[in-house]
Amino acid sequence: MTTMSALVPTKNNALNLGFTGNLGNIDAYISAVNRLPMLTHDEEISLATRLREKNDLAAAQELVLSHLRLVVSIARGYLGYGLPHADLIQEGNIGLMKAVKRFDPDQGVRLVSYAMHWVKAEMHEYILKNWRLVKVATTKAQRKLFFNLRSHKTGLDAMTPKQIDALAKLLDVKREEVIEMETRLSGRDIALESPTDDEDDKFSPIAYLSSEQSEPTKVLEAEQVTRLQSEGLETALGKLDPRSRRIVEARWLANDDGSGATLHALAEEFGVSAERIRQIEVAALKKMKGALAAYV
Structure with missing residues (x-):
């Protein structure tokens, strides 16, 4: 671990605090x-x-320094793993710097919310690589269970059946999975490398610990898509008149497989030409696109 003074500049004139x-x-x-x-x-x-526009490193420094307290706060929540507080902070600071580098101010999200994902991701990776017992958690689900189990255990004693049932319900997992993970956490060290020659065991458990879906940018993208598909779509449809909304829903939202109503079927329904239906559809989609811009 480097000295704590290595994590901050000797003097920061921009913030008037040395x-x-x-x-x-x-x-x-x-x-x-x-x-x-x-x-x-x-x-x-x-x-x-x-x-973003000028690659101004002084601006990056201000953004990082003003959010160092966030890293300290998050690191405090991971002290129960027996790892040095200073090391957790240092790893979290790496995540903070990655977040600042990738932060897009036009997305309408505060840096503190965006950076939180990156800071936690770096701390999780540090814990997973350095805390001996976590080596038994080899899937994304087990990682989630591991961290939640550690935070819900009140001591070294085994969890009671009531506590196991409550945690299983909270995490939406089987109680047997909670029992298995608690048993693993109470066990001895497990080798990273498999002692067998079985083809399925030739990869060390550490190979399964990372997941693309837990990468902070992926998480934010997934949240944005969910918001776009629910709140955004309903708002956009609400901007249309009843006929336009009916046409769009029939053409694009009627079936999950994309097999919507034909222009001729809707033309017959409304007593107009298929070309007129097409024109109404184009105008409606253009109007919806404008409404959805606020959610992208």
Whole structure:
């Protein structure tokens, strides 16, 4: 672990707050970052825009420094794994810097919300690689269960049947899976490399610990798509007159397989030509596109 002073610059003129001397220990570092001023929304957008358009590293530094307290706060929640607090903070700071580099100020999301995914992802990877017992969690579901099980256990004693049932219900998993994971957490070390020559066991468990779907950008994209498909679509349809909405729904939303009503069928329904239906459809989709722009 590097010294805590290595995580911050010697002096930060932009924020008018200097870090002088060697911070020396974790308490001094936490005290220092908690004195850093927080940015307003407008300041955050301005800095992020400068970074994106001009690759302004001074702007990136301000964004990182103003969110160091977020990393400290998140790291505090992972102290139960027996790993150094300073190391957790350092890994979280790496996630914060990745978030700042990829942050898009035009998405309408505050950096603190976006960065949280990246900070947690880096801390999770650090824990998974360094805490001996986590080596038994080899799938995404097991990783989720592992972290939740650790946070819900109140001590070293085994969980009661009532606690097991409550946790299984909370995580929507079988109680047998909770029991199995708790047994693994109470067991001895397990080798990363398989001792057998079985073809299925030739990959170490660490190979299964990462998941593309848990990558922060993927998570945000999935949330955006869900919002677009539910709230956004309903809002866009609400902008249409009844006839236009009927045509769009019949043509595009009637069946999951995309086999909507034909232009001629709708022309017969409304007593107009198929060409007129096509024109109404084009105008309606154009209007919906404008309404959906706020959700993209």
